[in-house]
Amino acid sequence: MMSKKVKTVVFHVLVSIGGLIMVYPLLWMVLSSFKPTEMVLPTSGQLIPTTWTLDNYVNGWKGFMGYTFGTFFGNSFLIAFTATFGTLISSSFVAYALQRLHFRGKKLIFTLVLSTMMLPAQILMIPQFMWYRHLNWVGTYYPMILPYFFAIQGFFVYLIMNFIGGIPKDLDESAKIDGCSYYGTYFRIILPLIVPALVTSAIFSFIWRWDDYLSALLYVNRAYMRPVSLALQLFSDPSSGSDIGSTLAMSTLSIIPATIIFLIFQKSLVEGIATTGIKG
Amino acid sequence: MSTKSIRQNRSSFNAWVNKESTAGFIFSLPFILGFLMFMAIPMGLSLYYSFCKYDIQTAPQWIGLDNYIRIFTKDTVFTKALGVTCYFALVGTPLKVIFALIVALILNHKSKAIGLYRAVYYLPSIIGGSVAVAILWRRVFESNGTLNAILSKVFPGMAGYNWFSEGPAIWVLIILTVWQFGSSMLIFLSSLKQIPKELYEAADVDGATKFHQFWTVTLPLLTPTIFFNLVQQTINSFLAFTQSKLITNGAPRNSTLFYTVYQYNKAFPASGKSQMGYASALAWIMLIIVSLVTVFLFWSRKKWVYDG
Numbered sequence: 320m321m322s323k324k325v326k327t328v329v330f331h332v333l334v335s336i337g338g339l340i341m342v343y344p345l346l347w348m349v350l351s352s353f354k355p356t357e358m359v360l361p362t363s364g365q366l367i368p369t370t371w372t373l374d375n376y377v378n379g380w381k382g383f384m385g386y387t388f389g390t391f392f393g394n395s396f397l398i399a400f401t402a403t404f405g406t407l408i409s410s411s412f413v414a415y416a417l418q419r420l421h422f423r424g425k426k427l428i429f430t431l432v433l434s435t436m437m438l439p440a441q442i443l444m445i446p447q448f449m450w451y452r453h454l455n456w457v458g459t460y461y462p463m464i465l466p467y468f469f470a471i472q473g474f475f476v477y478l479i480m481n482f483i484g485g486i487p488k489d490l491d492e493s494a495k496i497d498g499c500s501y502y503g504t505y506f507r508i509i510l511p512l513i514v515p516a517l518v519t520s521a522i523f524s525f526i527w528r529w530d531d532y533l534s535a536l537l538y539v540n541r542a543y544m545r546p547v548s549l550a551l552q553l554f555s556d557p558s559s560g561s562d563i564g565s566t567l568a569m570s571t572l573s574i575i576p577a578t579i580i581f582l583i584f585q586k587s588l589v590e591g592i593a594t595t596g597i598k599g
Numbered sequence: 600m601s602t603k604s605i606r607q608n609r610s611s612f613n614a615w616v617n618k619e620s621t622a623g624f625i626f627s628l629p630f631i632l633g634f635l636m637f638m639a640i641p642m643g644l645s646l647y648y649s650f651c652k653y654d655i656q657t658a659p660q661w662i663g664l665d666n667y668i669r670i671f672t673k674d675t676v677f678t679k680a681l682g683v684t685c686y687f688a689l690v691g692t693p694l695k696v697i698f699a700l701i702v703a704l705i706l707n708h709k710s711k712a713i714g715l716y717r718a719v720y721y722l723p724s725i726i727g728g729s730v731a732v733a734i735l736w737r738r739v740f741e742s743n744g745t746l747n748a749i750l751s752k753v754f755p756g757m758a759g760y761n762w763f764s765e766g767p768a769i770w771v772l773i774i775l776t777v778w779q780f781g782s783s784m785l786i787f788l789s790s791l792k793q794i795p796k797e798l799y800e801a802a803d804v805d806g807a808t809k810f811h812q813f814w815t816v817t818l819p820l821l822t823p824t825i826f827f828n829l830v831q832q833t834i835n836s837f838l839a840f841t842q843s844k845l846i847t848n849g850a851p852r853n854s855t856l857f858y859t860v861y862q863y864n865k866a867f868p869a870s871g872k873s874q875m876g877y878a879s880a881l882a883w884i885m886l887i888i889v890s891l892v893t894v895f896l897f898w899s900r901k902k903w904v905y906d907g
Binding site: 422500530548571574 | 863
């Protein structure tokens with residue numbers, strides 16, 4: 320039998336090696352972005368740069384076709400923030416109705432909410448494109464923002480519903496006795512109490528909107544409107560005048576928002592996934 | 600109208616608005632409108648177009664079942680794409696779920712460092728869908744890329760190996776999806792915590808080995824979670840788009856052509872006319888396939904999932 324101490328050491332060594340393998344590609348990207356660009360390929364088996372440089376960041380930030388990455392990052396923030404705001408408001412409205420109120424058609428609506436989880440963007444891609452084309456929305460941000468103000472992601476409704484389910488009903492009842500309407504109950508009682516669920520939803524929504532490449536590909540056709548996802552893909556093509564180093568540098572910058580959010584809110588993210596099992 | 604009747608109207612309006620059924624309807628309104636505007640209408644519209652020849656430039660032309668007949672009888676690329684997608688889903692999903700389970704079992708440990716380990720193993724899942732990772736993946740698997748540079752130190756024969764040739768290319772994408780086992784792992788971890796300790800103590804008293812305990816206690820109690828992860832990850836892998844579009848775009852010779860990428864290429868071809876009607880038919884077939892797979896998984900549920 321191994322002693323307990325030996326077992327603990329073996330455990331930590333194994334788990335650390337596994338963890339290193341997991342993040343190795345990411346580490347490689349981050350560290351290579353500090354190598355002189357002509358050294359990236361010849362030293363691709365080496366993690367730590369021999370000479371450190373910020374040139375790739377300076378060159379990469381200049382962007383292409385006359386727009387810097389500042390523009391692209393600004394666009395991504397605008398889209399991700401607005402869409403996330405819409406998701407939170409609309410999803411919490413619907414979640415409140417489905418969890419607390421009785422009305423005709425509630426069962427049907429709940430079934431439809433669940434079914435939206437089965438109808439992801441990839442299936443709706445062509446149908447929505449044709450519809451938005453009818454509405455003259457192609458070439459605008461509308462397809463990337465407006466739908467999110469209508470609780471179309473069942474994930475978030477479901478996540479918030481579960482959370483509201485854990486709030487004692489007595490609170491609603493006593494608000495009602497005090498003369499609070501259903502609307503007042505939502506704004507004064509429910510909304511302040513579901514902040515943790517809203518934080519979890521906000522994190523997921525923000526990261527998904529930030530990463531969204533498909534809608535940018537379909538709907539953005541002007542250079543100054545490109546979000547980071549689309550800009551980065553075009554930038555990575557050598558015909559845009561980029562090199563390996565600057566592509567890696569901009570790739571690194573593009574994952575920083577999601578990584579920071581993840582590190583700060585790790586706990587609520589982990590709990591959110593554990594309780595609702597939504598995809599991350 | 601007299602002021603009295605206005606007042607009456609207003610108060611009856613107030614009474615109506617404040618009824619529970621009205622409030623429920625009003626709070627649900629965003630979803631009702633959103634579902635109609637952004638799902639039902641587009642899906643309905645595309646059902647209609649799936650029976651048409653439609654190149655976007657000119658008016659759609661009704662051709663009945665032609666698109667569907669062509670897809671099922673003449674379109675060998677469709678068969679190829681469906682095969683590639685099924686292979687990816689059938690190989691990638693179980694691998695991912697098994698990995699997630701193994702790592703969760705290892706991490707289900709009392710230690711101060713668990714939070715850090717969990718974060719490290721989960722990080723790839725949080726950024727795995729980004730364009731940055733797609734770019735990174737191409738660099739890692741290039742013939743003069745990172746992976747070969749490391750592998751060739753141990754196996755000199757691997758220097759310059761072409762991962763993007765016909766056999767291994769799909770594995771580049773499978774490895775990418777398996778790498779993102781983090782969210783399944785977290786779900787496993789939380790269900791492992793819910794298994795009552797008494798069950799293990801009882802097994803200990805009976806003299807069961809750790810291995811035996813796993814098969815008789817842990818695994819049966821985890822089957823609902825395994826089921827949940829399988830359903831979710833299977834659906835996800837049927838719908839993978841961004842990474843396959845950006846990393847291989849179907850090459851070489853369609854050996855990594857995912858269904859969703861094929862559909863995209865029909866609707867927005869690099870050259871030639873758009874085939875929106877045909878792509879609509881492909882979208883509807885995909886919807887039916889995903890629904891059938893889900894129904895099948897739920898049907899299989901009662902055969903192997905243990906419900907306390």
